[in-house]
Amino acid sequence: MAIVNTNKTPDRAAPISETSMLGWLRRNMFSSVFNTLLTLSMAYIIYLSVKGILVWGLFDATFVADNRRECYDNSLTGACWAGVIDWLDNIFYGRYPRDEIWRINAGGLLLVLWMLPMWLPRVRGKVLIGATVVVFYPFLAGYMFSGGEMGLFIQIMASGAIASFVIIVANALVGLTKDVGLDTFVLEALGKTKAPDKTQRNLLIVLAVALFVVANLWVSTWALEGVSWTKWGGLFLTLVISGIGIASSLPGGILLALGRRSELPVVRVLSTGFIEVFRSVPLITVLFMATTMFPLFMPEGFVLNKLTQVIIAVILFNACYMAEIVRAGLQAIPKGQFEGAHTIGLGYWGTMGLIVMPQALKHMIPNIVGNLIGLLKDTTLVSIIGLFDLLGMLRSISKDVPWLGLHKEPLIFGAFLFFIICFSMSKYSRHLEVKLSAGEKH
């Protein structure tokens, strides 16, 4: 006869070494003599550097002063942030006229509001948002930033921009409150749900055109003071160059990548050569090429300004890196997708545009964000050829008479600014990667 205890033995609590803070510390920092020594010496190094940074940058630092001498009078061992604070407007906007800075802010705000709906879960038509940003926003922003005479083309594009901005904001609001698309909402409001599709679509087009006409009337009354590109600078210029760079190099990169994978030998050789040449040389040589050789390339009497030269160089350079990202994305698409597309009778552009690219682009988003980070960092190079981007501005503080020789603080401030921007973007891209790959596992 066996004696069996039928009662369940009560659960014992986990050992204290597993649950307590001390247990964690012991496992992760003091597991052996060597590890203890390592931890202690690391902690000491961290303590020294954090203390040094805090004392220099915060406790002993001077935040309010008129010039560098006053900083020194206040404290010899601390940072002189007063110079950076004094130049803050220049660091962000360059030498843009102070009364017109609202235009930059408005342009930035517009972009944020425009793009924001892409991140809101209940909003529909996100492809439309992305497309309108790329097609219309640059022209509106370009006019807002540079002002002056408005040509007919710019007027049309700016009106298109305003019309699509209104539509997108309205669409986002409707999506958030009613959880439907704007088209459905408008049709329901007009009580025409029973009408055939074609009539409904025509109605929507008429509404959009009406909006465009109104916007056009408004835009034609605009008269913004002209601001020469030579006054652009600071973080603003950095963002303009990298923004245009990334937006234009994406289509360029897609074309080059398709060319490189093409079955036509001439197209393939030309694209491959182009990509490899630009990928094997440093950006600074391409920038020098732009400033020294572009003037020779142009027909006589046609002068490109330096900013345009630089932007073209950045686009050419970055498009080649983008092409490699796109190529990697295309390679991730299984062959069955191409074959399936051929089977249902799609031609080359149909296959690529409707089947392959939409899937490949999704895979590429994290890498594209990574490329954007790289481009943003690389944009500092334009300061070498004499544009006053963020780094250019930071370096000119030390040449300003009251702040003569103030080198370190501006550079550290710039490094901090870049770190915040790039680090948050890279965290975001990491998050996207996880999110997108999670969607793959069914």
Place this chain on the structure above:
Amino acid sequence: MDVKDETRGVRVRPKEEFNFFQDKRVRSGFYQILTAGIVGWLAWYLVSNTAHNLEVRGMATGFGFISSSAGFDTDFKLIDHQPGVGTYGRIFLIGLLNTLLVSFFAIVLSTVLGFFVGVMRLSSNWLVAKVALAYVEIFRNIPLLIQIVFWYIGVFSLLPVVKKSLDLSFGTGNLILNNRGFYFSSPVPGDLFWMTSAAVVISIIGAVVFVGRAKKLQDTTGKQTKVLLPTLAAVIGLPLIVYYLTGQPLEWDVPMLKGFNYVGGISVPPSFLALLVSLSIYHAAHIAESVRAGILSVNRGQHDAGMGIGLKPGKVMRLVIIPQAMPAIVPPLISNWMNTVKNSSLAIAIGYSDVVSLFMQTTLNQVGHAVEIVGMTMAFYMAVSLIISFCLNIYNKRVQLVER
């Protein structure tokens, strides 16, 4: 249609209707000619514009300027150059060597540091792993140019002046650091030094043969021979014995303070140091990430199995994990090396005389010839990256052969 064919069961291939506009070959030919035409027209347009502009501005073309003498000097050069005597070709060579020099040392330093930090990131010690993570994130997310300028202006230009130089060799005067640069003693071989050099070569050859035998022995019989100590003893000991027997035929040229500056020894300018340090730190952060990714790509079971057969953690890493991680580490590592060479061109911001700053800036400003100079500089970088990717291909082939 032949009825006979059908009865014999031979399938007749339906005759394809030739449609000029739908034919694949016609279309592909058309698109290729179109592309070639557009590119050709663009090239012709640019070239003819350039030729016209050069003519209008009266600018000379051709590579003749390379053999004309350059009137300027550089503060740092590996080969002799006299202003007014040396040619622009020589300037190109000086810049090229300077680029290669700083890139080489930056590659070595960043690779060592990068492996170190990469392994630190995987440390079981929480604090160590987090410190490595902070290192990687901070230095990866700050533009390299800002780092270079900071090291140059914020560190190496603020070193003590010549009279108050730092002596890093504890008062022997062999390693001198000041705001003019870093000075160190250079060896001057005497008459009999060739014997020591010969001893080094002989002992290295001997060591290689010895290690090869030991490996063969292990492969065939499984017997392990102690390798490290004997080889080290031979490689260090034999040359030392020869060196002392021949009467120490090696003098040191020690940098001496004469007038306002140090004379003698070898010296590198602060710009070199700033570039070297910032390139190494920046690229080490990138290399650390690829090392970490490579190690993580090795199956966890490999580690457990290594521990299971009784290897110590260090040996598991060295004999089991690293050899398998290498194929995943090497390609990004080499692309990092390529980027180091390319990024050394940022030297121009702090006045280190590399190929871009000497040739593409100074020479171009003096003699014009934009097309030729830009072309030569780009060709140099392309040649470097071609050579490096050639090596990478060889490595990849070897790795693939080792695999099943």
